[in-house]
Amino acid sequence: xxxxxxxxxxxxxxxxxxxxxxxxxxxxxxxxxxxxxxxxxxxxxxxxxxxxxxxxxxxxxxxxxxxxxxxxxxxxxxxxxxxxxxxxxxxxxxxxxxxxxxxxxx
Amino acid sequence: xxxxxxxxxxxxxxxxxxxxxxxxxxxxxxxxxxxxxxxxxxxxxxxxxxxxxxxxxxxxxxxxxxxxxxxxxxxxxxxxxxxxxxxxxxxxxxxxxxxxxxxxxxxxxxxxxxxxxxxxxxxxxxxxxxxxxxxxxxxxxxxxxxxxxxxxxxxxxxx
Amino acid sequence: xxxxxxxxxxxxxxxxxxxxxxxxxxxxxxxxxxxxxxxxxxxxxxxxxxxxxxxxxxxxxxxxxxxxxxxxxxxxxxxxxxxxxxxxxxxxxxxxxxxxxxxxxxxxxxxxxxxxxxxxxxxxxxxxxxxxxxxxxxxxxxxxxxxxxxxxxxxxxxxxxxxxxxxxxxxxxxxxxxxxxxxxxxxxxxxxxxxxxxxxxxxxxxxxxxxxxxxxxxxxxxxxxxxxxxxxxxxxxxxxxxxxxxxxxxxxxxxxx
Numbered sequence: 212x213x214x215x216x217x218x219x220x221x222x223x224x225x226x227x228x229x230x231x232x233x234x235x236x237x238x239x240x241x242x243x244x245x246x247x248x249x250x251x252x253x254x255x256x257x258x259x260x261x262x263x264x265x266x267x268x269x270x271x272x273x274x275x276x277x278x279x280x281x282x283x284x285x286x287x288x289x290x291x292x293x294x295x296x297x298x299x300x301x302x303x304x305x306x307x308x309x310x311x312x313x314x315x316x317x
Numbered sequence: 318x319x320x321x322x323x324x325x326x327x328x329x330x331x332x333x334x335x336x337x338x339x340x341x342x343x344x345x346x347x348x349x350x351x352x353x354x355x356x357x358x359x360x361x362x363x364x365x366x367x368x369x370x371x372x373x374x375x376x377x378x379x380x381x382x383x384x385x386x387x388x389x390x391x392x393x394x395x396x397x398x399x400x401x402x403x404x405x406x407x408x409x410x411x412x413x414x415x416x417x418x419x420x421x422x423x424x425x426x427x428x429x430x431x432x433x434x435x436x437x438x439x440x441x442x443x444x445x446x447x448x449x450x451x452x453x454x455x456x457x458x459x460x461x462x463x464x465x466x467x468x469x470x471x472x473x474x475x476x
Numbered sequence: 477x478x479x480x481x482x483x484x485x486x487x488x489x490x491x492x493x494x495x496x497x498x499x500x501x502x503x504x505x506x507x508x509x510x511x512x513x514x515x516x517x518x519x520x521x522x523x524x525x526x527x528x529x530x531x532x533x534x535x536x537x538x539x540x541x542x543x544x545x546x547x548x549x550x551x552x553x554x555x556x557x558x559x560x561x562x563x564x565x566x567x568x569x570x571x572x573x574x575x576x577x578x579x580x581x582x583x584x585x586x587x588x589x590x591x592x593x594x595x596x597x598x599x600x601x602x603x604x605x606x607x608x609x610x611x612x613x614x615x616x617x618x619x620x621x622x623x624x625x626x627x628x629x630x631x632x633x634x635x636x637x638x639x640x641x642x643x644x645x646x647x648x649x650x651x652x653x654x655x656x657x658x659x660x661x662x663x664x665x666x667x668x669x670x671x672x673x674x675x676x677x678x679x680x681x682x683x684x685x686x687x688x689x690x691x692x693x694x695x696x697x698x699x700x701x702x703x704x705x706x707x708x709x710x711x712x713x714x715x716x717x718x719x720x721x722x723x724x725x726x727x728x729x730x731x732x733x
Binding site: 241243282288 | 387388389392399412415416417419420421422423424425426428429430431433434435436437438439440
């Protein structure tokens with residue numbers, strides 16, 4: 212039961228630079244921890260986060276185990292037209308989640 | 318979110334009873350070989366291809382005194398235009414002492430408007446954090462910060 | 477170990493004369509002890525990781541469950557109206573058992589009695605999410621817990637547990653949270669131990685957690701045997717702490733180091 216929290220302004224003026232914030236629920240198990248038995252806890256992290264606007268990539272991040280659980284990102288983009296942001300998180304053990312948000316630009 | 322993680326968490330919690338903790342994680346973390354300065358240098362070389370890295374342009378914001386090494390807010394911004402012909406194309410964050418020197422790579426383009434990213438990272442210990450920006454002309458710029466982690470994130474021995 | 481031993485020795489000395497309750501005017505939420513970055517993380521709903529659970533709780537609130545095939549929303553409607561202020565009154569007196577129950581137990585009693593579903597495990601993502609969603613509706617509401625006279629004997633029991641020295645370190649909660657709240661233990665501020673923000677996102681846990689989880693950590697910290705989740709003692713401690721914080725504003729989902 213993954214959940215994402217996306218913050219994109221609902222509307223903006225053409226040419227505005229807007230901030231986008233995202234949170235994705237994920238344990239980000241580093242692969243460097245051990246159970247009481249001494250057994251290593253296998254790595255289970257998100258390895259890639261991508262944001263596309265109307266199909267074109269505008270931001271991408273490669274994640275390593277040093278990213279804290281429930282990864283948070285904030286980044287910027289210039290808006291030139293109305294459209295849809297699509298977000299994608301991909302990780303170990305076949306993890307794959309998407310979310311989207313629309314913006315109207317006048 | 319991650320129901321399967323509960324089972325491991327239980328085991329960790331069970332352990333906490335024996336380890337006894339105030340403010341430390343209920344997990345035993347055997348510290349693996351730390352990322353040595355050489356490993357940090359080689360991780361940076363993987364990004365720069367050995368090109369010179371100049372100091373400047375990059376601003377790296379991390380609280381100088383961290384409340385908990387498990388979740389450390391970090392912001393990198395680059396004072397540089399974001400124009401199609403001249404912009405910041407990527408930002409790379411490294412650390413000195415975590416088991417692995419890489420923290421994150423961010424790929425941006427001129428449409429970003431502003432070369433600034435924020436995230437939250439883990440720091441197992443007080444150490445240096447380095448941010449490097451790659452510009453569209455192929456030059457590299459950097460900033461580094463020494464961070465003091467008041468209570469190491471994952472050690473039981475502290476208390 | 478060495479370190480906490482030294483701390484304990486200092487506290488023991490102070491504790492002998494201390495154990496005074498904090499005057500109303502001097503009460504401070506754990507929030508006020510935090511660094512600016514951590515405060516910002518709590519204040520900004522779009523950056524507060526606890527909101528992931530709140531969001532998930534809202535989905536569960538509207539999802540039908542159990543043999544009754546009913547959602548929380550089918551009986552309680554819009555939580556923003558029906559659940560406003562509810563968390564600020566918990567733990568509350570439960571007529572069926574003649575005892576105080578906390579918010580998690582209250583939600584589980586709706587699960588079993590009204591939805592005819594299996595109770596959710598303590599600290600499960602589902603129970604934390606529903607609790608966070610319900611508690612979020614009380615953000616900013618002053619705590620009222622303990623006003624019900626039927627609770628009086630249980631508040632008294634909770635207070636007794638809070639004052640009593642226990643564990644290998646022979647410390648009571650009061651020795652840290654009333655007598656030494658302005659000091660630090662290792663890197664952490666001790667704080668006054670007010671439960672204003674639960675369930676909350678603890679940076680240390682990298683997760684949301686309940687007040688019971690926090691209490692168990694403190695009990696383990698003084699090297700005493702922590703009560704099991706749901707134990708009457710834990711609920712009495714929650715009840716005492718909430719009534720001790722009466723009038724302070726609810727913050728769930730808070731963030732703490």
